[in-house]
Amino acid sequence: MDDRGGSFVAVRRISQGLERGSVYHSSSAEVVAGSAAWLGRGLSCVCVQGRDGDPRPSFDLTPAQEECLQRLQSRIDVAYDSSISQHQEALKDLWKLAFPEEELHGIVSEQWKEMGWQGKDPSTDFRGGGFISLENLLYFARQFPKSFQDLLRKQVGDRSVWEYPFAVAGINITFMLIQMLDLEAVKPRSIVGETFLRFLSVNESAFDLLYCIAFKLMDQQWLSMRASYMEFNTVMKSTRRQLEREIMVEDITCLEDLPSYSLLSQ
Structure with a gap:
């Protein structure tokens, strides 16, 4: 979706199994143009990208940070699979x-649209974020039920x-964070990613x-910008x-110090 509204572009997540730290260039097969259907299936990067060739610093990790990153990457690599009973x-x-x-009348049901899935089978939407995007939603619902319900019911x-x-x-938010924090790299290549790993090493969640x-x-931000769905990327x-x-x-020494953390108590 461009910043002017109108059309959008949804780019699928990098395929599972690519070597960590490898360079990925999307081909035309990975770019899906959308319209009124909004954020097409197999979602979508809607975040700020750096220019190709920009120098990117590399940070050394402590053994604890490296272990935490690997555990998080293992979660990211798990695709949602509707044939797995745990999922x-x-x-x-x-x-x-x-x-x-x-x-709920079935794992495939028109009821899912009430929650904001695109169709009656949520598994088709998880292709963009994997199982971790479901875990994120579950964590939000359990740890901050009021905020979760406020957003769900607008x-x-x-x-x-x-x-x-x-x-x-x-699901878009899960994917945006994975990109922002550069979590598919062997080690962080940005100050934001390096700082996050310090938070992660003291808080597994x-x-x-x-x-x-x-x-x-x-x-x-949606409310302050008086946005509608065509401005979602913005x-x-x-x-x-x-x-x-x-x-x-x-x-800032932990996530609870972030100014925006206070929004969860409103």
């Missing part, structure tokens, strides 16, 4: 947390007639917590820039 149960758990008083603020779909936006902060921040770029600024503040 099915996790998806059912998400429904129970989202709609505790409404019974209960805060003067909302647009054309709102972003909650679940699909959540740092990625999930940052996801919750990012989701609330995105919604705040809002995501703004969200990423704000997160990067906050993470790089010198006296």
Whole structure:
């Protein structure tokens, strides 16, 4: 989606199994032009990209940081697989947390559209973010249930007639954070990524917590910009820039110190 509204471009995640740190160039097969269907299946990078050839620093990791990064990368590499009972149960758990008083009639059901999936089978949307994007949503629902429900039901603020779909936006946020933090590289190549690993080494749930902060921040930016769904990419770029600024503040020692963390208590 360009910044002027109208059309958008959704780029699929790098395929599973690519060597860490390798250079990836998308071909025309990886770029999907979209229209009124909004964020096409197999989502989407909607974040700020550096220019090819820009010099990128490389940071040495402590053994603890390297171990934490490898564990997080192992999570990122897990694709959602609807044939795995654990994945099915996790998806059912998400429904129970989202709609505790409404019974789900099937793992494939029109009911899923109520949560903001694009169709009746959420598994087709997970191709963009993998199983970790479901884990992120579950963490958000369990740790910050009020904020989760506020965003799911669009209960805060003067909302647009054309709102972003909650679940699909959540997958976009997972993918945006993976790119922003350069988590598919062998080691971080940006100050933001290096700083995040320091947070991760003392809090194994740092990625999930940052996801919750990012989701609330995105919604705040959405409201302040009076955006509708055609401006979603613009809002995501703004969200990423704000997160990067906050993470790089010198006296920030943990994610709870980020100014946007306070949004989770509102």
